[in-house]
Amino acid sequence: MREEARRPRGDDAVVIPIGTGGRPGRGTGSARPSSAARNLAPSARKASARKASAGKAGARKAGSKPRDAAGPTAAPSGEESAPPPPDETSTDGSAQAPTTGIPVGEWLAAAQDAAQEVFGADWERRVAELMAFVRRRLEGHYEVDDYGFDRELTERFFMTALRPIAEKWFRLEVRGLENIPAEGGALVVSNHSGTVPVDGLMTMLTVHDHAGRSLRPLGADLVFKLPLVSSLARKSGATLACTEDAERMLSGGELVGVWPEGFKGIGKPFSERYKLQRFGRGGFVSAALRTGVPIIPLSVVGAEEIYPLVGNVPSLARLLGVPYIPITPFFPWLGPLGLVPLPSKWILEFGEPIRTDTYEPGEAEDPMLVFNVTDQVRETIQHTLFDLLRERGGVFG
Amino acid sequence: MGRVVLVTGISRDIGRRFARAATDDPSIDRVIGVDAVPPRGDIGDVSFVRADIRTPVIAKVIAKEDVDTVVHMSVIATPGSAGGRGTMKELNVIGSMQLLAACQKSTTVDRLVVKSTTTVYGSGPRDPAMFTEDMGPKRLPSSGYAKDVYEIEGYVRGFARRRPDVDVTMIRAANVVGPHVSSPLTNYFRLPVIPRVLGFDPRLQLLHEDDLMRVLRHAATTGVPGTFNVAGDGVMTLSQAVRRLGTPSVSLPRFAVGRLGATMRQARVSDFSPEQLGFLTYGRGVDTTRMRTVLGFEPQFTTAEAFADFCQSVAPAVREGAGRA
Numbered sequence: 001m002r003e004e005a006r007r008p009r010g011d012d013a014v015v016i017p018i019g020t021g022g023r024p025g026r027g028t029g030s031a032r033p034s035s036a037a038r039n040l041a042p043s044a045r046k047a048s049a050r051k052a053s054a055g056k057a058g059a060r061k062a063g064s065k066p067r068d069a070a071g072p073t074a075a076p077s078g079e080e081s082a083p084p085p086p087d088e089t090s091t092d093g094s095a096q097a098p099t100t101g102i103p104v105g106e107w108l109a110a111a112q113d114a115a116q117e118v119f120g121a122d123w124e125r126r127v128a129e130l131m132a133f134v135r136r137r138l139e140g141h142y143e144v145d146d147y148g149f150d151r152e153l154t155e156r157f158f159m160t161a162l163r164p165i166a167e168k169w170f171r172l173e174v175r176g177l178e179n180i181p182a183e184g185g186a187l188v189v190s191n192h193s194g195t196v197p198v199d200g201l202m203t204m205l206t207v208h209d210h211a212g213r214s215l216r217p218l219g220a221d222l223v224f225k226l227p228l229v230s231s232l233a234r235k236s237g238a239t240l241a242c243t244e245d246a247e248r249m250l251s252g253g254e255l256v257g258v259w260p261e262g263f264k265g266i267g268k269p270f271s272e273r274y275k276l277q278r279f280g281r282g283g284f285v286s287a288a289l290r291t292g293v294p295i296i297p298l299s300v301v302g303a304e305e306i307y308p309l310v311g312n313v314p315s316l317a318r319l320l321g322v323p324y325i326p327i328t329p330f331f332p333w334l335g336p337l338g339l340v341p342l343p344s345k346w347i348l349e350f351g352e353p354i355r356t357d358t359y360e361p362g363e364a365e366d367p368m369l370v371f372n373v374t375d376q377v378r379e380t381i382q383h384t385l386f387d388l389l390r391e392r393g394g395v396f397g
Numbered sequence: 398m399g400r401v402v403l404v405t406g407i408s409r410d411i412g413r414r415f416a417r418a419a420t421d422d423p424s425i426d427r428v429i430g431v432d433a434v435p436p437r438g439d440i441g442d443v444s445f446v447r448a449d450i451r452t453p454v455i456a457k458v459i460a461k462e463d464v465d466t467v468v469h470m471s472v473i474a475t476p477g478s479a480g481g482r483g484t485m486k487e488l489n490v491i492g493s494m495q496l497l498a499a500c501q502k503s504t505t506v507d508r509l510v511v512k513s514t515t516t517v518y519g520s521g522p523r524d525p526a527m528f529t530e531d532m533g534p535k536r537l538p539s540s541g542y543a544k545d546v547y548e549i550e551g552y553v554r555g556f557a558r559r560r561p562d563v564d565v566t567m568i569r570a571a572n573v574v575g576p577h578v579s580s581p582l583t584n585y586f587r588l589p590v591i592p593r594v595l596g597f598d599p600r601l602q603l604l605h606e607d608d609l610m611r612v613l614r615h616a617a618t619t620g621v622p623g624t625f626n627v628a629g630d631g632v633m634t635l636s637q638a639v640r641r642l643g644t645p646s647v648s649l650p651r652f653a654v655g656r657l658g659a660t661m662r663q664a665r666v667s668d669f670s671p672e673q674l675g676f677l678t679y680g681r682g683v684d685t686t687r688m689r690t691v692l693g694f695e696p697q698f699t700t701a702e703a704f705a706d707f708c709q710s711v712a713p714a715v716r717e718g719a720g721r722a
Contacts (some may be wrong), residue, residue: 140633144634146631147526148634150634224679225522227596228595228596231596231598234600235634240525242525244525244526244532245525248526248527248684
């Protein structure tokens with residue numbers, strides 16, 4: 001009853017009352033005042049109530065009447081003395097709005113402007129979508145696939161965060177997009193460089209934005225051992241680089257990305273930039289042969305220069321169980337500032353697919369064939385890298 | 398002539414409920430429940446024989462009752478319920494060996510169904526996303542439930558080699574959840590605040606208790622030999638599960654969660670074994686293609702549905718206290 005009685009008064013007011021609307025007590029204003037507040041308040045309850053019911057006219061009167069009626073029945077004796085003179089401040093406040101606060105209309109206009117600034121012209125729909133997204137996330141009502149890939153989070157969050165870096169910082173140039181099949185399994189094989197696997201993230205973004213597909217990277221054991229990295233990797237679609245997972249994904253029609261150089265590639269010194277390292281045992285080739293999917297060679301130029309690796313601390317790396325501890329001209333000397341990658345110019349070129357469906361699946365067991373195809377992929381990437389380097393001109397051009 | 402089914406481990410809830418459900422099956426004549434202690438609930442038409450499967454008495458029971466189907470469900474997961482790890486290991490491993498020895502001697506048994514678990518695959522950073530039946534654990538389990546199950550599976554395989562005329566079905570069930578299940582995982586989800594391992598979000602694959610009942614019955618009545626992963630479709634991450642449950646959770650570094658688990662085990666709040674910690678760090682997924690194609694079984698609940706059903710059983714007080722807003 002008390003709440004109902006208070007509501008009309010709030011509607012009248014043009015001012016946003018700060019706190020409880022004048023009554024002492026807990027923040028809501030509808031609850032019983034705390035004992036501390038009751039003790040503080042002068043015992044002027046009866047006087048103020050009488051004044052309110054008798055003195056005011058019009059709308060104000062309609063508002064206070066029910067409250068007056070409710071007062072004696074609902075409130076225990078202790079409260080009789082509690083409610084205070086400040087009753088009047090809120091009514092008076094409405095008269096002198098400019099001095100006591102900012103009008104509600106201005107608040108609303110400001111909020112609308114801000115929303116328009118952030119979300120654009122159709123901000124209402126966008127905000128509603130965002131709220132729905134946040135609610136879904138908080139309640140856990142989203143889907144992940146068998147590998148733990150959270151498509152919604154990846155597309156709405158990770159990709160959005162990476163896009164400006166790709167477009168503004170590295171100025172990605174993409175070639176050979178027509179070589180990515182629109183559907184069906186395929187294996188993207190890329191060179192690996194840059195001390196930190198930023199090239200993997202950029203490739204994922206490129207494939208998502210330009211080819212409209214999700215690249216599913218195969219990651220090293222270490223990725224799934226590290227806290228935080230492991231959960232982010234699974235959520236963004238990665239899985240362990242092992243034969244079982246690679247074949248399962250490829251036969252499931254996914255576009256799989258693999259960096260066969262592994263840590264030898266990203267952890268190589270700056271002096272060896274753009275020289276491809278050994279391609280492991282060619283496990284990716286046998287996976288492609290067994291599932292009959294095409295291999296798409298990808299050459300990435302630019303990633304080598306983002307963190308020029310000039311030194312390593314092997315003993316510390318062994319101690320921490322990581323493949324290397326990078327020393328660049330800026331890290332660790334400049335601290336966190338040294339983590340900012342250099343803004344090199346990137347070019348990604350997807351090469352012509354190498355078909356594997358002409359071979360029998362049984363031929364995947366033939367080591368000679370596997371090595372030949374591996375070399376073919378490796379040579380393609382290496383030559384494309386040299387061509388791209390000649391074309392690029394300056395590192396930061 | 399219907400089948401005579403012997404069910405071990407009937408004193409536990411899931412064994413008892415399976416035995417009761419099996420009596421309704423038209424192709425099953427009699428169901429005999431065996432355990433060292435009497436079942437706590439109603440067992441309906443099941444005849445209970447009090448026998449310890451760790452002793453050769455079990456062979457006599459099989460011979461006397463002309464048992465032709467043995468359903469072994471007596472592998473326990475928690476040392477707490479058995480009275481210590483030593484007893485648990487003895488019950489699991491020695492019990493299974495005696496049971497297999499009895500089956501080997503028997504002339505009537507022609508079907509053996511063993512309820513195993515996907516815990517045998519372990520959980521680690523080097524695991525494939527989905528385990529198929531012919532994969533083993535990446536690292537052999539060194540202790541606990543997983544080791545027991547791994548050893549039991551070895552004995553069962555040995556038995557299958559020695560008695561090729563017996564159809565041996567091994568059901569590797571994923572973590573079972575449901576309103577009536579009390580397992581390390583369900584106890585974990587019933588905690589008022591759920592501890593999680595900082596920086597890891599494991600994938601969980603679950604099986605509803607009703608589906609476990611159905612698949613065991615399916616295996617006991619059809620007798621398809623082989624090893625089968627049985628789990629609901631799809632996976633969900635632990636963070637997702639916690640959010641759907643609406644319980645607050647706290648992320649702690651792995652060693653702290655391990656410590657907390659050990660303390661909780663001592664306080665008998667929850668059984669938090671090392672393999673449980675591994676599972677809650679790295680998770681596990683299993684491939685269920687063979688369950689469909691060879692065994693011919695289709696679970697009614699997906700992982701998400703099984704968990705939703707479990708959520709409804711968790712005391713509303715716990716869920717309301719979560720502060721969903």
